[in-house]
Amino acid sequence: xxxxxxxxxxxxxxxxxxxxxxxxxxxxxTALAVSQSTLSQALAALEAGLDTQLVERxxxxxxxxxxxxxxxxxxxxxxxAADAFSTAAAGVADPLHGTIRLGLIPTVAPYVLPAVLAGLxxxxxxxxxxxxxxxxxxxxxxxxxxxxDAAMIALPSEASGVTEVxxxxxxxxxxxxxxxxxxxxxxxxxxxxxxxxxLLLDEGHCLRDQALDVCHKAGVRIDLADTRAAARRTAPVxxxxxxxxxxxxxxx
Numbered sequence: 001x002x003x004x005x006x007x008x009x010x011x012x013x014x015x016x017x018x019x020x021x022x023x024x025x026x027x028x029x030t031a032l033a034v035s036q037s038t039l040s041q042a043l044a045a046l047e048a049g050l051d052t053q054l055v056e057r058x059x060x061x062x063x064x065x066x067x068x069x070x071x072x073x074x075x076x077x078x079x080x081a082a083d084a085f086s087t088a089a090a091g092v093a094d095p096l097h098g099t100i101r102l103g104l105i106p107t108v109a110p111y112v113l114p115a116v117l118a119g120l121x122x123x124x125x126x127x128x129x130x131x132x133x134x135x136x137x138x139x140x141x142x143x144x145x146x147x148x149d150a151a152m153i154a155l156p157s158e159a160s161g162v163t164e165v166x167x168x169x170x171x172x173x174x175x176x177x178x179x180x181x182x183x184x185x186x187x188x189x190x191x192x193x194x195x196x197x198x199l200l201l202d203e204g205h206c207l208r209d210q211a212l213d214v215c216h217k218a219g220v221r222i223d224l225a226d227t228r229a230a231a232r233r234t235a236p237v238x239x240x241x242x243x244x245x246x247x248x249x250x251x252x
Contacts (some may be wrong), residue, residue: 016068017072023063105153110153
């Protein structure tokens with residue numbers, strides 16, 4: 001009768017799974033990098049603890065018994081779970097071998113993300129990156145809650161409870177129709193925008209706030225029309241509807 005308090009060892013379960021999959025004691029021992037006698041002892045201890053025969057031995061092959069076939073999927077699941085646990089534990093011990101949850105704002109994600117992912121794959125091949133694209137305030141909230149590990153946003157954020165690390169700087173540039181009087185100028189003063197209709201992103205996008213800040217500081221009259229997708233910022237320019245706000249150079 002099986003002892004209800006018996007707890008199979010991982011070595012015994014590995015031995016059983018290897019023998020069942022290889023159908024040969026020698027091949028199973030090689031796969032586990034143990035001696036054949038060690039493998040046989042581990043399997044025998046498992047069968048004794050369960051008070052049931054799992055495999056039938058022959059001179060050439062190994063066959064599973066009825067109980068062996070019934071219990072094999074459970075043994076395989078237990079071994080896989082143990083391996084997954086060890087892998088996850090290794091990631092906890094070394095965060096560069098686990099998963100990082102990276103948030104990005106939509107205005108830079110399409111332009112910066114390919115270079116970021118390529119660099120991470122090259123420098124940290126064991127690191128898995130999960131990317132979340134969202135607006136600044138929601139990314140900052142996720143950082144504080146712990147559902148994100150890092151976020152790439154525009155600075156300054158003036159957010160509490162997070163550490164800011166500047167990565168790079170870039171100028172704002174102004175996109176204009178080809179025939180516009182200001183087109184071709186190397187620098188355009190903010191005051192020159194006073195009589196121009198401007199297109200901005202939706203509420204919540206930091207680029208909108210930064211563009212409005214530039215306008216307010218220059219005393220520019222705001223005549224706003226919203227556009228919802230970062231990739232559409234250049235469409236009004238192509239149609240000569242008027243210039244969009246100043247945008248990061250990487251987005252142009």
